[in-house]
């Protein structure tokens with residue numbers, strides 16, 4: 264049976280634990296002099312990106328290459344999508360070329376689930392609309408586990424534009440599945456409908472959010488996805504919700520800051536915090552390659 268990776272809700276705790284420990288092996292390999300492995304020799308991975316990306320797309324392509332797979336990258340520009348080819352027709356075309364895995368990013372929620380029903384290749388969700396970004400959550404969890412030794416019992420506060428953030432949605436589900444406690448802190452206009460039914464606490468002030476936290480996850484204000492008027496100005500947003508050194512001082516000793524990137528410097532997070540040693544944004548990027556190697560192996564080697 265083929266293995267897709269579509270949402271954190273679909274993946275078992277056991278599979279997440281396996282992927283996190285397998286990523287350790289992948290990381291030790293890519294930190295060595297020769298990064299090449301042959302675990303996916305003779306396999307092919309296609310990245311199909313209908314939305315912009317630097318981290319997710321490049322890390323999947325490098326991960327596949329480090330594992331010995333052949334890779335092809337397709338974006339909307341330069342493909343037959345521009346001539347009006349449908350999503351399913353595009354995916355089936357790639358499938359008929361015998362792709363073993365298709366990593367897709369799309370602005371429409373549910374697009375990866377739709378193509379997964381039409382192709383034999385393993386489908387990996389590289390981010391769909393405001394719905395899910397499970398591989399980001401996986402690399403975030405790996406980064407936390409690497410720093411703290413465990414995810415169980417961690418207090419994680421997610422701060423900012425939760426409403427438009429697929430990263431937040433996947434982390435809330437994944438982290439709570441792995442035994443962390445999750446809090447969210449944002450203006451009411453930047454919280455999604457139904458957040459009260461998700462496994463997270465809604466904080467009403469900065470003390471509730473920062474005090475007792477081990478991890479602060481800043482979220483990018485997604486100016487491209489939101490209508491105007493959700494907060495008065497970026498300056499005011501920063502004053503009330505920005506991740507700052509003063510607010511970080513309320514956290515537990517040894518607390519870390521994470522940000523999925525790309526960051527709006529000086530808006531959701533102050534530059535001195537983003538560039539400080541407590542911020543693991545660069546480790547997150549490196550860990551993205553290792554966790555995606557583990558994931559590609561898990562999906563492709565078990566397909567067929």
Ligand code: CP
Pocket residue numbers: 315316317318319320390399523524525
């Ligand atoms: N975090 C993340 O998804 O970044 P990209 O948009 O650069 O892939």
